[in-house]
Amino acid sequence: MTADEPLVLGIETSCDETGVGIVRGHTLLADAVASSVEEHARFGGVVPEVASRAHLEAMVPTIQRACDTAGIQLRDVDAIAVTHGPGLAGALLVGVASAKALALGLGKPIYGVNHLAAHVAVDQLEHGPLPEPCLALLVSGGHSSLLRVTDITGHEGGIDPLGATIDDAAGEAFDKVARLLGLPFPGGPHIDRVAREGDQVAIDFPRGLTGRRDLERHRFDFSFSGLKTAVARWVEARERSGEPVPVADVAASFQEAVCDVLVRKALDAASAEGIEDLMIGGGVAANSRLRAMAEERAGKLGIRVRVPRPGLCTDNGAMVAALGATMVARGRQPSSLDLPADSSLPVTDVLAG
């Protein structure tokens, strides 16, 4: 770490985590997160208004906690970065407004950045500068995409989406199947845990969009809706016949089906594009089976895999700060103070004007 690298504070409020991260260049100094997940658990999903209210209450304390952890004063910060989309509109607005107040009060530039690109940029905090080009597999409760990244700041078409889910996001499928199996929300970590006791080849669940005809039109796209229905049918058939549901086997077989499709398509895309580095990010990247399978299969193809540690895969402010620091380092133009929150921001729009 050198003092001439930019000190950037990043704010993330696109869903239910109030995240404030502080980085200097590629060095993580603080990653403060306040989560309202427990307030949503009884609703079985994130309630936007509940999340927005929690963001307002958590915002300033989380900024303070990040500064204390990093051992810096706010006035030391060189730039502010904030997720301005995509995400829940009302939730995004709390973070965007707070970031503007910081920028205004400190007289420092603000960078409104794309949440998805930030999920990729965060890996720099763990593994150093991102190889460009690299192939990014982004999987979370809100998104499942394959991206060809030639410039993480999005400069001159630096992020090119090769494929995305055509129905449910991967993380959504985890949540729904968890609920079906009577496991708590959010489903990902619970399925991962329960699956360790199960047999991943016990049930042959379908792999969406992997048939020959689907591959012609949707080679790099995903579909998890059919898988979710298949799991539901299987479980209900069991229940109706009065037999116990082997929760661990169902969880393991479902998880295997999701990971198989994700890894298969990501490696196919990397090979097709001649890219030797695969980056996996987003909340589902915390899944232990996905990591293990990706490393095992990529190794055989000579493709290197980079996955940030689980704490950096879920939504946080450090990922936003990491992308902001890259913006500063590459001399990108800061955003204007009237930058909006954009709930449906396309992945190709990395930096707000």
Next chain:
Amino acid sequence: MLLAFDTASPTVTVAVHDGTDVVAAATAAIGMRHGEQLAPLIEQVLTEAGITPAGVTAIAVGVGPGPFTGLRVGLVTARTLAHVLEVPVHGVCSLDALAVGAVASGVVDGDFLVATDARRKEVYLASYDAQGRRRSEPVVERPAVVASTLPVIGEGAALYPDSFPDGRAPLRPDAAWLARAVIGERVEILAPEPLYLRRPDAEIPRAAKAVLPDAAPTP
């Protein structure tokens, strides 16, 4: 130098008060878009007042009641700015600021109400005495339930004239009056907490929903 703003109505309004009077004020030309408009408007008003953010010694913010999304933009801006600048932040019920403005400008001379648009065919409402002191906690209610022949300040009367026949201006909060109300100690100072008055819309799901149409009901 008091920086005052309110985002509890569709209008974003900002003012700076130097202790003697309002020295700069501005209201967004178009309604809504609080998140986009507030920060640039604050920057503009501070420049007009001839000060930098560091020159601000206190902040006043309307805490509603008002539509939640816009309201939160004002509150998180006030809290964050106050934190950065290390100055106090004074919360003021947005209806009170309207009441002070109405009394001071002679629009009312006896008991009156303030009613603003709460959407969903409801109003935010509070009652005031001739001096503009609030008599009760603000409520959110259907106009017919709180119908009155008293003078009514705020957009509520313009929207529901059948329930509030004596509607009068001003219709929306104005940061200039918010600033004067705080400096003149004519309003109760509150914590910068939003007056939501409504719970979040959220339903607790019943048991896991069956995916198949012919599925047996789950217990």
